[in-house]
Amino acid sequence: MFILFGLIMGSWTGRIPAIRADLQIPHFALSMVLLCGGIGAVISYPVSSWMMARLGGRKTVLIAGLALLAALVGIGLAPSVSLLMAAVFMLGIPAGCLNVGMNAVATTLEKASGKSTMARLHAGCCAGGLAGATLGGLMASMNIAPARHFLLLAAPLAVLVWLACHLLKAVVVDDDSAISDTKTSDAKTSDASPDARAGKKMFALPRGPLALLGTLVFLGAMSEGSIADWSGVFLKDHFGVADAVAPLAFAAFSVTMLLARLAGDRLKGRHGARRLVSWGAALAAAGLLFAVSVDSAYLALAGFGAAGLGLALVFPFVFSAAGRQGPVALAGVATMAYSGSLMGPPVIGALAHGFGMQAAIGFIGVLAALIAIVAARAGMLK
Template identity: 60%
Template structure:
């Protein structure tokens, strides 16, 4: 046990042991809250620097690019300091970057800040997932689905807070500065409570690593899963608006329906994994997701389509927790490589869907995402590392 635990007096060890249980849940919720806060203020940030739709997609692309090139940074930090210190360093840097995004006065500076958001966010993500898979190994208990569910809840809270701040006409810079201080204190508290060894991890020295062998299928699942999630996040509301003429109030509910079902499913995912196994759940879930998306495409109106997106959220919900858990069980290098491949999917997904929508229409674009779910089911059924 590391020094922070050792320095606690004996009589309080029971309460400290209880507090340790909250460290990882708190870290995942914080991560969701930070990313949800950023996503919720994208329209206000775009308006502030007078950015067009096409330029905004370039700004968002910088975030995905940062995530993809983060592999050498996360590998170096994990190799030098271990998961616990890496999550503290990258988490504090992420909060600093969030404030910088709020204050960016021009489009080039916003692009630079969003690039750093991609780097720091994915490094933090790899570190907390590595810490969580270590805990799973120590305890023999599956908990990654529940933790990813808390990340979802944090994301919803962050986005809701963002829309509240926007309605109160509070500028993103002020909003992010109000968040950064309290969240930095919570991050430090979670870091102090986290009970995992501080030893450095042996990670290969490469600028970018593609998973090989059986790991390649996990990487492909991560790639297809993040491509699907990113596309639904960015385009489901546009689909409701363009195809059904949904109002500005109704259109964002597609993402809400998707996210809420994803959250609810992840909260019980670990228990389901014990009973049915990860491979079966991800395979069947992908088929459920495909049926939900095809249902949305063929719906007679926007309200029925919302149910389709909710079904898709239920179907895709367990892919990420189980893929990250399986990759983390193979060590931090495997986890970082699979995460890099997954992030490249989130980078490529939305622009590809945009191109499909441009040439063939919005209905075909959402149908294409449904097709991706069928490919996920096929790959998952052959992935031996999913247990």
Template identity: 60%
Template sequence: MFALFGVIMGSWAGRIPALAEGVRVSHSALSMVLLCGGVGALMSFPVSSFLMGKFGARKSLLISGLALLCVLVSIGMAPTVSRLMMAVLMLGITASTYDVAMNAAAAKREKQTGKSEMSMLHGLACAGGLVGATLGSLMGSLKIAPATHFVMVAIPLAMALYGAYTMLDADDAVEKVEKKKFALPRGPMALLGLLGFLGSMSEGSIADWSGVFLKEHFGATDGLAPLALTCFSAMMLISRLVGDKLKARFGAQRLVTTGALVSSAGLFFAVLSPNAYVALGGFAVAGLGLSLLFPFVFSAAGAQGPVALAGVASMAYSGTLMGPPVIGAIAHHVGMQMAIAYVGGLSLVIAFVASRTRLLK
């Protein structure tokens, strides 16, 4: 289920430059399109609460996953900016609902078994994202339109989703949910929420804008531009597959803090690179640095209960909401180089916050 989510979102993110070119939007207009995804993510909390309370995590994954695939196809077929904005809004709702369900199921499993597995599971999501972004690069190089691309992947992914649903080792017990539109963390949990907020801004900005940066700043082709996300996801994958063992040896706080500093160095390197191929190395280093933030933050929040997990998720979705317009505004006024440098600055803030978050263990 984690891997399928990665393929879907990687396919979407990998074709953002082509989609933007297809409807001819500026940086500021593209930022508003991506903003709709963040708005949809915030709007998803009542939807995910209803599904989790009525069907449980397993069936919620199937329902939201099928809806997510339908939305992906609609994004590729959107002929105008306004329709693209509506489709991306729905993407935010369905993707966030799926995300909450799979993380809730994973956190429940960790609590039941007492074994750290979240990093490995998020690593599988990275593997899916890597496949999706690489496929996007291939489709772009073959001049295949995003609409055709998304239809081609939606059908086999729907079959794989149903197969995973039937084999998923999880009960259909419903979850007790609070009747709130939003659930924000308080007290010590607020720092975990802030990490989720900053991490979401950083990862989302790199996923949405790295390809645009390569295409505009270096003149990269439609085949090369998505490889920024591919390199970013590849290093995330490698790191997350060994993250649980590293956590046992060094502790989550030290890994997240050090990783954020590494991410900052990688992004500044990408900004100052002489060409697109060298910049790919910078995005790879950034992926290595940010890789363990979300698994350990969600694991720490899940250990405090479902309400805490929902609160941190809400903060993360707020970061998704804030990231696109901020990056778009910076790119519009001072260029894509400064926009990516801003994301590097966010990594420095992440390192500072993580060093003071006691719940990261």
């Protein structure tokens, strides 16, 4: 499911340039279109908490996954900017629900097995995203319209979503999302326990110790989203690289993030989540400050690669820690993550406009340093 989620979202982002060209969307209007997706995701978290409490983890993942594919098709078929905004908004809602559902079920499985698996699962999401973006580029090179691309993708992926959730049925009990074959009573603690774990609240922003986890993903989302949107612009504006070279900054960031997540669970057993997130964020800060201080675009790529290594484990380890507190806590923390992703790119854009791209990318390095400081104090991050 993590791979499929990444594949769906990567397919959408990979076709944004084609959709923009087809509808002749100016830059400002495109930013509003993308903002609609983030707003939909933020709104989704009370919905995801309700679904988890009423339906359980597996059914939430199934319904949200199929709805996400339907929204993707709607994006491809949208004939105008206003309808595209509505379709992207509708994409954000099941994306948020699926994100919470997957991580909640994964936390339950992780707790029952006694093994850390969250980083590897998030690596699957990275791999799916890279595959989706690559597929989008291939479809574009073959002059296949986004509408046809998404329609061709929807049917087989719907079958895979159903199959994945059907296979989950063997180990996840919907009424309490527990592991059916575990021998310990602790494993029957729900990943989405109805009111027993969440009380009567269906949604609440994180407070107390959970607020530190929320702060970590807020800063992490600001950093990741800003690098995704502005790293290529930095290479092009600051170093004057060709259009074909500019995307290599985010590619370097994504590949090293994937590699770090593949190794993250093993490293967690040796060093602990808090130390890995804090040290990793310090590495990311150093990498980004290196990228803005060198005089070669290819040396700057090394800095963005270091940032990918350093920020890779923020989301999987924070979501794992929040998920152990139940779906309401996970939804609240995830809301802060999407809030950060909404805020980051515009802030970086304003800094770039006022002070230049070096200062803007350097500010992301400051955010990474703040992650290192906050992570060192986050007692729930284990």
